[in-house]
Amino acid sequence: MPYIERRGHSIRVKWWAGEYLPNGSKKYESASGPQPGVRFTDEDEAYDFGLDREYDVRNGVHVRRRDGNTQMKVYIWDWYADQELRFSSMRRYKSMLTARIEPYWGDHAVGAITAFEYQAWSRHLNSLVADELMSASYARDLKKLFTTIMSDAVEPYRLRKFSPVVVKARRGKYVKQTKPKKRPLEMETLYQLACNAYEVWGYTGWVYIWHCAFTGCRPGENWGLQRQFASPTWPASDPDAERRAESLERYCGKKPMHAIRVQYQHQVVEGKQELTGPKYDSHRTLVVPDFLHEMHAALLASHDYPWAFPSMLGRSLLSTKFELDYWYPIRDGADARTTHRGHPVRPAIPKVPEMAGKRIYALRHGHKEWLDEDGHCEIAVESRMGHEVAGVKGLYGNLTPAMELRMAGSLQRRWERFWRPRGGLWQPAFPTPLPVDHPGGVNEQLTRRPRRTHR
Incomplete structure (x- = not known):
């Protein structure tokens, strides 16, 4: 039970803190008021305060004063x-x-x-x-x-009894939250982005735009895609023997499918570039449509770098200012470039109004829209996007080869519906070198970059 001490005009209450001192005696805590700066007015108030503290001790919700005073x-x-x-x-x-x-x-x-x-x-x-x-x-x-x-x-640190963050119940008139307006990702928009990317980055840029939109990979996963995990080489090139055997049976068996393996993303970890697991450990295999597989094959034939998508200088994209040197000119357009002697380096690049102010991540969002639009089941879509489906549906759901084949087929048909009626659309020659192989090209692009008016 708590007990009261009087010291002059002040009142102090002491109670057992639920602990023992090294000599075996009980450890007590005390207070001269219910809160800092406020003193007890009478003994009954102090006694009730002590009873409340001992109640907290008995029920395991007591917060030691020194813990609560932690800065x-x-x-x-x-x-x-x-x-x-x-x-x-x-x-x-x-x-x-x-x-x-x-x-x-x-x-x-x-x-x-x-x-x-x-x-x-x-x-x-x-x-x-x-x-x-x-x-x-x-x-x-x-x-x-x-x-x-x-x-x-x-909980679990027990430094205070309740959180000060109180979520207020909604009151008054309901106000609907405003969301940013979204436009469906159209193939015409994607084609213009790919054409712009070719002028900025060569054939690598052309393939990169189509790859982003038709795989839905995250940027870090695209940057970390190595040639051994790209569709022309994988799964035969997979370094993991068990996964290689299973994947050869699944993707090279009765119904062969072209696929890439999302095994890594490229990140800066403690100041160093590292290959880490994809976000949420979402390692997965993505079946790609035939046209994209052909682009990948041509791309890998055009260079011998370890990255599927090397930078203009043949390095990793993580070492670049990707948005400034790649995405902004592709999205917002750029003026024509010439060398200091007047030799053309790059023609003028038109802006893509539909993508104004958007991140390249919008291509991943567009990929999911396409899959939903084509009527694929939730398990197939979320598995391809690298998400987990919660609840019983996710526990019992399973991505089957037939689902993968249907997704690849619908993506191939989307490509053909755009391309075939528009016979004669420009496309780059196969294969083509990187801008770094163009005499004087990439240095002029990087050193004579015009100032951007916005980010």
Whole structure:
């Protein structure tokens, strides 16, 4: 039971903290008020406060005062060190903690943060978004990260009893959230992007655009695609003997199918370029349509680099400023280029209005739209996209060879429906060298790049 101590005009209550000292005696905690800066007014109030603390001890929800007084600048880095996530996620968390959360919350005690203080911080972030000093997505990610940190402070770390992040019930008139407008990915738009990519990047660029749209791979997966995992060589070139045997039986058996293996993505890990597993460990095999397989075969014949899609200088795309030197000219167009002696290097490139302001990731979104439009089942579509289907459907679902064959067939028909009625469309010669092999070409493209008006 708690007991009361009087010291002059102050009242203090002491209670057992549920622990023992090294000598075997009970360890007590005490308080002179219900919260910092507020003192007990009478003994009954102090006694009830002590009873509540002992109730928490008996029910396993007691927070030791020294734990609750832990400063946020200590706790957030202890929390960070305890996480086991992919390097890219850890890097992003570290950036947000360093840039925004520690400067604002660092001197606060974990157990002293109130819901009002959190709401004030949330409004502060919203004002930065309104003033266009912060993106809405970044503010949303900051709030999610802080919510996670505070939830973990409750359980499992037990540094406070409740999270200060309170989700308010919706009140008042319903306001529908606005979403960015989307346009279906049309083959005409894709063709213009591919033509532009050829002028920027040679035959590699031409194939890269079609590959992005007809496989739905993530950018890092495209950058990490090695020639041994491209359709002209795989699965016979797979270094894993067990996977090679299974894949040869599945894709080179009664109904042969051309396929690529998504085995890696290329990322910078602790300052070094590394081949890591794809996002969410979504290793998978993608059957590709016949026309894309033919492009891959021509592409691999045009160079001897280990990457399926080398840069203009024959290196990995991770070592480039991809958006600035590749995607922006492809999407937004560019002026004609000549050498300092007036020799033409590259003709003028038209802009693609339908892709204005969009990331190349939009081609992956378009791929899923195509699969949904063609009526493929959810298991087949999500497996191809590298996603997991939740629940019983995902547990019992299975991607079969027949599903893969149907997807490849529908993608091939989409290509033919565009290409055949438009006989005579320009396409590059097969094969063609990289821009690095054009005398004086790539250096002029990189050193005489015009200034972009926007990003």
